[in-house]
Amino acid sequence: MEKKFMNRALELARAGMKKNQGGPFGCVIVKNGSIIAEGNNRVTSDHDPTAHAEIIAIRNACRILNSFQLNDCEIYTSCEPCPMCLGAIYWARPKRVYYAANREDAAKAGFDDDFIYKELDLSPEERRIPMIQTERKKAIDLFKEWDLKEDKTQY
Amino acid sequence: MEKKFMNRALELARAGMKKNQGGPFGCVIVKNGSIIAEGNNRVTSDHDPTAHAEIIAIRNACRILNSFQLNDCEIYTSCEPCPMCLGAIYWARPKRVYYAANREDAAKAGFDDDFIYKELDLSPEERRIPMIQTERKKAIDLFKEWDLKEDKTQY
Numbered sequence: 227m228e229k230k231f232m233n234r235a236l237e238l239a240r241a242g243m244k245k246n247q248g249g250p251f252g253c254v255i256v257k258n259g260s261i262i263a264e265g266n267n268r269v270t271s272d273h274d275p276t277a278h279a280e281i282i283a284i285r286n287a288c289r290i291l292n293s294f295q296l297n298d299c300e301i302y303t304s305c306e307p308c309p310m311c312l313g314a315i316y317w318a319r320p321k322r323v324y325y326a327a328n329r330e331d332a333a334k335a336g337f338d339d340d341f342i343y344k345e346l347d348l349s350p351e352e353r354r355i356p357m358i359q360t361e362r363k364k365a366i367d368l369f370k371e372w373d374l375k376e377d378k379t380q381y
Numbered sequence: 382m383e384k385k386f387m388n389r390a391l392e393l394a395r396a397g398m399k400k401n402q403g404g405p406f407g408c409v410i411v412k413n414g415s416i417i418a419e420g421n422n423r424v425t426s427d428h429d430p431t432a433h434a435e436i437i438a439i440r441n442a443c444r445i446l447n448s449f450q451l452n453d454c455e456i457y458t459s460c461e462p463c464p465m466c467l468g469a470i471y472w473a474r475p476k477r478v479y480y481a482a483n484r485e486d487a488a489k490a491g492f493d494d495d496f497i498y499k500e501l502d503l504s505p506e507e508r509r510i511p512m513i514q515t516e517r518k519k520a521i522d523l524f525k526e527w528d529l530k531e532d533k534t535q536y
Binding site for chain 1: 382384387388391394395398401403405424425427429430436439440443444446448449450451459460461463464465466467468469470471472473475476477478479481483486487491493496497498501505510511512513514515516517519520521523526528530533534535536
């Protein structure tokens with residue numbers, strides 16, 4: 227762990243906030259001791275609810291590495307990732323994550339992360355946003371086609 | 382709920398799979414009875430681990446609506462959203478979600494969603510990808526700046 231990388235993530239967070247791009251969140255991705263990609267929250271300026279610092283940094287890093295995996299990378303993020311970003315991190319598979327604020331700190335600052343973590347633990351029909359299953363059989367048939375597909379790229 | 386919208390999500394899933402863009406996942410976003418945006422998984426072709434059907438459809442819909450919120454929208458997705466996509470859905474705040482396959486069906490087809498749901502419930506230090514807190518105080522100071530900022534856009 228190197229403090230300079232977290233300080234850079236915090237600097238990005240502050241700069242994006244001051245430019246009114248979004249909330250005070252920043253992220254850098256490090257490989258072999260160097261920053262390869264950065265991001266800061268741009269939800270409100272980009273009109274994009276997925277434009278969290280981590281998502282932007284992961285997408286930038288993957289573009290640079292020409293890969294959908296962040297092998298041997300470390301993520302430094304100014305706040306514990308929300309469920310969306312944590313999910314993205316698992317799909318990207320870096321080797322380690324450093325974070326500064328935690329989800330309770332984020333909740334106190336008015337961000338919904340903790341609420342979303344709690345919603346995820348409910349069954350789909352119990353959630354605040356109703357989630358209803360339909361046409362399951364057709365989707366299972368599709369997964370069977372995927373299973374039998376010989377030229378697929380696993381991820 | 383209209384079956385034609387789920388059938389369209391399944392059609393997008395199948396078409397993307399056949400074109401080797403990614404896994405067999407599709408999504409449409411409906412407002413006032415019409416599809417306003419679509420997406421299919423493009424993880425492997427775009428080298429982007431965040432390019433799930435729902436994320437792409439949400440970003441497209443927000444671009445069209447010029448908003449970071451999907452007010453009064455319904456999401457039809459061919460599979461129960463993974464934690465990343467479910468997080469994105471909570472941030473986008475549609476009114477309802479329909480899904481076809483569930484996470485167990487996805488796991489049988491080789492997709493990690495169920496594993497990621499389980500990881501999210503662990504404390505950061507117990508997770509398979511190590512997550513380490515550092516520099517918390519600086520991040521809390523940043524949240525205080527956000528709190529005091531008078532011209533911020535809440536989201």
